[in-house]
Amino acid sequence: MNNAWTIEFTRIVVVVAIAILFGLVSGYWMLAILVPFSVYVGWMLTQIRVLERWIRLGAKNSLAPDSNGIWQLIVQHIVHAQRKNTERKVRLSQMANRFEAIIAALPEATVVINANREIELTNQASFTLLGIDKQRDLGQKIDNLIRDPAFHALIESPEQNTQVEIESPIDNLKTLSMNCVDFGSDQKLITARDVSQRIAVQKLRKAFIANASHELRTPLTVIAGYLELLESEVDIPEHIRRQITNASHQASRMQKILDDLLMLSKLEEKGYNKRSGVVVDMASLVEKLVADFRKTRAKGTHEIIMNVDHSLQVKAVESELYSLCQNLLSNAVKYSPKGSVIHVKWEKAPEGSPVFTVTDNGEGIAPEYISRLTERFFRVNVNRSRQIGGTGLGLSIVKHILENLGGYLNVESELGRGSEFSAYFPRYRAIDESQVAQNVQVLKPQEEGFREIS
CATH class of the missing domain: 1.10.287 (Helix Hairpins)
Structure with missing residues (x-):
C-alpha cells in the first residue's frame, strides 16, 4: 500500500519537475504547466475508464486491468472485496441449503411466512397435512390457503408458543395442532402436526x-x-x-x-370457553359452604376462619365453583390434624385476578409431589388416603374447572408447616359492584340442592 502511494507521488513530482524545467527553458510558464498536467489528467481518465469498464463487465479476476500505483491498489481492493463477498455468498448458500434440508427433514409441517403473510419456505409434510405445495404456493398468502378462524387468530396473536387445534384443510378427518412463533425479521414460523390419533384415544x-x-x-x-x-x-x-x-x-x-369420573369427562369435553358462565356471588357461596362444613365435617374438629370480599363477584358456572371450593376445603379438613385452623379467603390479588385460597397447617407436601397433585387418583400417602376416604379425583376436577375458565391452580407447601391452595381466575371474569349495578344479573347460591362431588 505504501509502495503504491510512493509511485503515485513520484509521478506527481515528475510532472511538476517537467513543468518547471520546460518553463525555465522556454519561458512559457502557462504552456509548461498545462501540457504535463493535461497528459497526467488524460492518463488518469484513461485509468478510470478502464476501471469502470472492468467493473461494468463483472469485475472478473481474469479481466483485471494491468496497472500500477494507486490504480493497482484500487483493483486489488476490489478483487479482495469481491473474493470475500463470494466466500460470504457461498457460506450463506450453504447455510440456506442446510436450513432447507432441516425443514424438509422435519416430520411436522413447517411453513415460514413474512410480514405480509406470504409463504417463503415450506416442506413436503406441509403438502401432506395442509395441502401447501412448495413450488406452486410460494409467495401466496397463507390466509387464502388455510381459512380457519382459529388459525387466523393464532398468527395474529402477539403471544409466543400458543397452540390451537383445527381440522386439516384437505382432510376433515384429521386434527392438526398448530403452533406459531416469531422467526427472523418480521417472519413467523408455523408448524403443524397430526394429533388425530391422540384425539381419537x-x-x-x-x-x-x-x-x-x-x-x-x-x-x-x-x-x-x-x-x-x-x-x-x-x-x-x-x-x-x-x-x-x-x-x-x-x-x-x-x-x-363414578360421579367424579363423569364430571371429569364432562369438563374435558366442555373445554375452555371465554364467554361461559353467569355472574355468581362468590362471597355468599363461600359463606354457605363454610357454614355447612362447620356443621358437618369440621364440627368440633377444626376452626375455619373466613375472609371474603363481598364486592367481588366472578363470571363462572355456579355448580362448578361450588365443586371447586368444596374440594379444596375438604382436602384441608382431611389432611390437617384435629384442632387446627383453616383459613379461607376470597379476594382480589395484587395483579387484579380474583383468587380463592385455602390454607391449612397440616403435614405439608414434599416438593417432588406438588406437580403431580392434580393427576387422577394420585395420592402422596396411599395408606392414609384410604383411611380418610376420598376418590383421588378432587384436585383433578379443580384443575379442569379452572382451565375451562382460563385460570390456574397454585400450590405452595412445606413439610411440617401446612399447605396453601390458591385458585386464580382470569381478570376478565372479575365483576365489581359498579358492573353489578348496571343491570348485571347476579346468581345467589341456593340454600338447598348442592350435590357433593368428592
Missing part, C-alpha cells in the same frame, strides 16, 4: 368412562339399596353388621368415584 377414553360409569351406576344403586336394608335389620349379629357397614361405605365411595 381421548374420545375413546371419554366414551369408555362415560359408558362404564352409566353401566355401573344401576347395579351399584341396587347393591347400595340392599346394604341399606340389611343395615336396618335388628336381628343381624354385630360382627356381620360391621361387615355390612364397611361394604356400604365402600359402595358410597364407589358412587362418588
